[in-house]
Amino acid sequence: MNFSCSSTLAAIEEEYLSHLQFWREKLTEEIGAMIADEYEVFWAERKRRIETALLFLDSKPYSFYFMTSSLYPDFSSREHYPFLALGSYHILDTNLGPKIKTFSRVSAVDKGNFFAAIKEGLDHEIDILSNHGGLIWLLPLTESFGLEETTLREKSNEFFLSFFPGIEDTKEFFSKMKTMADVYRAVDPQKAPFISFAATGDPAESLEAKWTNYKSTIEGGLPPRLSEPVFFYSILAQAARAALNAVLVAYIPIK
Amino acid sequence: MDQPKNKPLLHRTSLKAHFRCRGVYVTPFNRLPNLYPVHWFQDWAPEYLWMGLIIRHLGRNEGMANCWVCLKKIREINGGVVRPEWSWILGLPEEIQKVFLAMVVHLCGVDSLSPLTCLYTLSKAPLFAQVFQTDHPLKNRIATIEETLKEMSDHQSPLSTDIRYIIVFCRCSGRQYSFEEGSPTFVALANYPKTDHQDPIMPFYATTIRSMETAMRTDKPINRAFVQTFWDDLYGLEDCHIATMKFKKENEGATEFIAKIEQGLDYYRELLTSKGPLNAKDQVLFGLATFGFKRCKEVVEHDLYNTVSGRSDIRGLIEVYLTMVDLLKKEDKHPSIYEDFQLYGLGQFKVVVAAARESKEDLDSSHVFYPFLEGIVNEYRDEEFLNVDFRYFENERIRDKFNDCGKIDLYSLKYNYDSSYEHALWGAVRESSLLECTDAGHQYHQVPDIGDVENLKSVWPDCREMMSSIMDVLASCYGAPVEAAVDQK
Numbered sequence: 001m002n003f004s005c006s007s008t009l010a011a012i013e014e015e016y017l018s019h020l021q022f023w024r025e026k027l028t029e030e031i032g033a034m035i036a037d038e039y040e041v042f043w044a045e046r047k048r049r050i051e052t053a054l055l056f057l058d059s060k061p062y063s064f065y066f067m068t069s070s071l072y073p074d075f076s077s078r079e080h081y082p083f084l085a086l087g088s089y090h091i092l093d094t095n096l097g098p099k100i101k102t103f104s105r106v107s108a109v110d111k112g113n114f115f116a117a118i119k120e121g122l123d124h125e126i127d128i129l130s131n132h133g134g135l136i137w138l139l140p141l142t143e144s145f146g147l148e149e150t151t152l153r154e155k156s157n158e159f160f161l162s163f164f165p166g167i168e169d170t171k172e173f174f175s176k177m178k179t180m181a182d183v184y185r186a187v188d189p190q191k192a193p194f195i196s197f198a199a200t201g202d203p204a205e206s207l208e209a210k211w212t213n214y215k216s217t218i219e220g221g222l223p224p225r226l227s228e229p230v231f232f233y234s235i236l237a238q239a240a241r242a243a244l245n246a247v248l249v250a251y252i253p254i255k
Numbered sequence: 256m257d258q259p260k261n262k263p264l265l266h267r268t269s270l271k272a273h274f275r276c277r278g279v280y281v282t283p284f285n286r287l288p289n290l291y292p293v294h295w296f297q298d299w300a301p302e303y304l305w306m307g308l309i310i311r312h313l314g315r316n317e318g319m320a321n322c323w324v325c326l327k328k329i330r331e332i333n334g335g336v337v338r339p340e341w342s343w344i345l346g347l348p349e350e351i352q353k354v355f356l357a358m359v360v361h362l363c364g365v366d367s368l369s370p371l372t373c374l375y376t377l378s379k380a381p382l383f384a385q386v387f388q389t390d391h392p393l394k395n396r397i398a399t400i401e402e403t404l405k406e407m408s409d410h411q412s413p414l415s416t417d418i419r420y421i422i423v424f425c426r427c428s429g430r431q432y433s434f435e436e437g438s439p440t441f442v443a444l445a446n447y448p449k450t451d452h453q454d455p456i457m458p459f460y461a462t463t464i465r466s467m468e469t470a471m472r473t474d475k476p477i478n479r480a481f482v483q484t485f486w487d488d489l490y491g492l493e494d495c496h497i498a499t500m501k502f503k504k505e506n507e508g509a510t511e512f513i514a515k516i517e518q519g520l521d522y523y524r525e526l527l528t529s530k531g532p533l534n535a536k537d538q539v540l541f542g543l544a545t546f547g548f549k550r551c552k553e554v555v556e557h558d559l560y561n562t563v564s565g566r567s568d569i570r571g572l573i574e575v576y577l578t579m580v581d582l583l584k585k586e587d588k589h590p591s592i593y594e595d596f597q598l599y600g601l602g603q604f605k606v607v608v609a610a611a612r613e614s615k616e617d618l619d620s621s622h623v624f625y626p627f628l629e630g631i632v633n634e635y636r637d638e639e640f641l642n643v644d645f646r647y648f649e650n651e652r653i654r655d656k657f658n659d660c661g662k663i664d665l666y667s668l669k670y671n672y673d674s675s676y677e678h679a680l681w682g683a684v685r686e687s688s689l690l691e692c693t694d695a696g697h698q699y700h701q702v703p704d705i706g707d708v709e710n711l712k713s714v715w716p717d718c719r720e721m722m723s724s725i726m727d728v729l730a731s732c733y734g735a736p737v738e739a740a741v742d743q744k
Contacts, residue, residue: 022378031377034388038376044393045491 008053012046013137017129024122029115036100043097043140050139096121097140160237163191170233177229184208195236293469295410297698298477301485302340305368306418307403309359312367315417319448321362322421327428328358339425342481345380356386365389370399374488397492397696404695413452416461419468420447426471439463489696496693497702502561505713509555512719516548519726522736535593536586540579540732544725547575551722554714563676563687565714570673572721573665577653579728580660585649597635602643605632669717687711 019042023035043050100118125138157170164186167173177183184207187195192207205213211232215222222231273280284290300307310318322339329344330337333351338344344355359368369389373396377384406414426432427444434441443463450457520541527537550568559565578596585592611618611625618625632638647653657666675683689701690709730736 019378026377031385033390034377034384037372037384037388037393038378040393041373041376041492044373045488048491048494 006053008049009137009139010134012049013129013133015046016042016138017126017133020122020126020129024119024126027115027119027122029111032100032115032118039097039100096125156237160233163188163195173233174230178227180208180211180228180232183229183232293472295415296404296408296695297486298482299472300404300407301482302342302478303418303422304400304403304407305341305344305371306339306421307407307414308370308399309363309367310414310417311399311403311406313363315413316448318363319417319421321359323424324362325355325358326421326425329355330428337425339422340475340478342478345375345383349382352382356383360386366391370396370403373397373400373492374485393492397489400489401493401694401696408695408699411461411465416464420464423464423467423471432471440467486698493694493696495697495702497690497708498693499690499709501708502710502712504558504560506555506560506715509560509715509719512722513552513555516551516722516726519729519736520545520548523729523733526733526736535597539582539593539596540729543575543579544729547572547722547725550575551718554718560713560715561710563683563711565718566673566676566683566711569714569717569721570670570677572718572725573670573673576721576724576728577656577660577662577665577670579725580662581656583728583732584660596648598641599644599648601632601635602641604628605638605641605643608632608638 019038023038027035096118099121128138161167161169161173164173165188167176167186177186187207193204195207195210222228226234268283270280273282274286275281306318306322309322312318313321326337326339329347329351332354333347344352347355365387366389368383369387369391372384372387372389373393375383403414406412407418409415410419424444427434434444439459440463443460446456447460447464450460452461523541527533527541533541550571554560554565554568557564559568582592582596589595607623608625608629611623611628632641651659653670654663654666657663657670674680676687685701687709688704690704692700692702
């Protein structure tokens with residue numbers, strides 16, 4: 001992990017926490033729109049710094065980051081929140097933005113409920129940063145979507161394959177990985193802890209244990225026509241694509 | 256009488272009018288006591304941007320009048336004290352701020368200052384944010400600020416002068432200053448707001464206003480923290496827009512020229528070596544010309560026309576030419592000048608060889624081939640008999656040599672410029688390696704040209720001219736070569 005990348009993001013997260021606390025303290029229905037405005041300005045002011053820091057993700061050897069499902073992303077409900085793991089750091093989407101921005105458009109009738117939801121959102125993010133600050137970063141990953149599909153597929157495959165040293169492309173992965181035992185053998189043991197599939201998963205668990213637990217939570221079992229390694233790939237590569245789409249489009253200029 | 260062809264638009268003090276003191280040319284302004292440059296845009300524009308926004312929003316007359324009415328209101332309720340700086344206004348007691356902000360809304364409308372809400376948000380200026388909050392998209396608000404700052408970035412622009420008029424008027428109305436009725440200053444103050452910027456008398460009024468504002472600024476300290484925060488916040492909100500220059504590759508007839516020069520030098524070589532070994536003079540003059548030719552050829556073969564290295568080559572060519580002319584000029588009075596020139600140069604290499612002998616570093620990967628250097632140093636005489644002269648050759652400054660040879664223009668217009676490149680002086684670094692961002696909100700900062708998107712003006716016309724001059728020198732000594740020719744410009 002690059003030092004300047006992490007220290008930049010860590011500094012931004014500290015600033016974000018203090019702003020969250022300020023907004024939470026001041027929040028009333030009357031000034032909700034102002035908080036929404038400040039939220040937008042806050043991230044806009046830092047966009048260039050974040051952009052620069054995240055650019056490091058694109059350059060090897062730092063680019064082993066991966067979509068995981070630990071903590072908040074909820075695979076069982078099929079809701080794929082963008083979520084990145086960078087070495088031992090995790091980036092979560094602050095989905096407060098889309099909600100907070102609609103504050104002025106909410107009708108008077110719904111205002112009460114909406115106001116409560118914003119408060120809850122602020123509490124939630126304050127809680128994350130207060131308790132996991134330094135390990136989890138909150139960034140507005142879902143600000144915009146729409147990265148060109150081919151690039152997205154190539155990049156997500158590249159990141160997926162970075163977990164499997166010696167495997168050049170997905171074709172080779174599918175031809176060599178006949179069973180999950182092949183996958184467990186081929187995965188880079190240093191990177192395997194960064195893959196997890198459950199909200200309460202233990203990073204120290206083996207990939208085999210994590211996958212077995214995850215399988216047991218799937219209603220109706222695995223899809224019948226897919227081999228397990230292919231399903232494993234589809235879950236993780238898809239998730240990586242969702243996350244990359246958000247991160248790359250929001251912050252990284254497309255080359 | 257010949258007039259200079261490159262007269263500047265503004266009056267500029269000639270170098271002759273500078274005061275010379277121990278090698279430094281001091282400008283007349285810098286000799287005046289208590290006079291120093293002030294930065295209207297960087298240091299003061301953040302303070303007066305609010306007035307710029309109002310004037311642009313309402314138009315000149317209404318905007319200026321309403322700015323003054325709002326400031327007058329502060330004076331009324333603040334014990335007769337008012338200042339037009341934004342940081343000062345935001346620091347006023349809440350009740351005064353509220354009255355002022357309400358007045359701005361009443362006279363100028365919420366949209367006049369709403370662009371500032373992207374800088375003065377709820378956490379930074381709660382009262383202001385509450386009054387001027389709108390749902391205008393962030394990018395539109397930033398664009399309005401950028402456009403206004405762009406107009407304010409020139410301290411003499413109509414908008415800047417209008418703002419500076421309000422500042423002056425604010426000070427004068429506070430009875431801090433008084434002017435005799437009918438005096439030019441009084442007339443300018445009275446007539447400025449009623450006069451159109453296109454009016455022929457306006458330059459006189461505008462100059463008076465700007466001078467007064469500058470003079471009044473001397474007793475106002477800059478609020479550095481406020482100004483810095485302003486620029487920092489705005490910097491983050493805008494993306495850079497980089498301006499670049501791309502010069503065309505001027506290399507017409509370069510390959511043919513090189514072939515022609517090569518043919519000419521070949522002719523001289525045959526001519527001179529056929530009569531016996533070269534004497535010191537032939538060696539030196541030919542060696543120099545060949546050295547110059549190599550540099551010229553490198554420009555062509557390696558496409559260095561529009562590069563930094565090209566400038567280094569030009570400097571080398573000028574130096575070759577000057578040395579040849581200088582040696583020829585002095586040869587009558589100093590018969591051994593060619594031998595001395597060789598020994599002087601070898602003495603410089605001796606220093607390097609001696610340093611290499613004492614060095615503890617591994618020198619194998621160095622671009623200097625030390626064993627060969629040692630051979631060269633001892634080529635004409637054993638180095639035990641070779642002095643090292645740390646002064647310029649003949650103890651004569653480069654500039655004086657140019658002067659003596661009647662080539663001072665070559666020194667002033669080209670050699671000096673190229674020397675900046677050779678020594679990595681800031682002028683050269685700025686010109687070649689930094690791009691300018693055109694955003695006023697970024698204070699037109701500079702960005703390193705890592706992608707090499709900008710190039711420099713082609714060196715080829717000068718390169719060709721210098722190489723031709725070198726060939727002219729040879730021709731003056733040995734006659735013009737048959738067939739091969741010195742370029743006929």
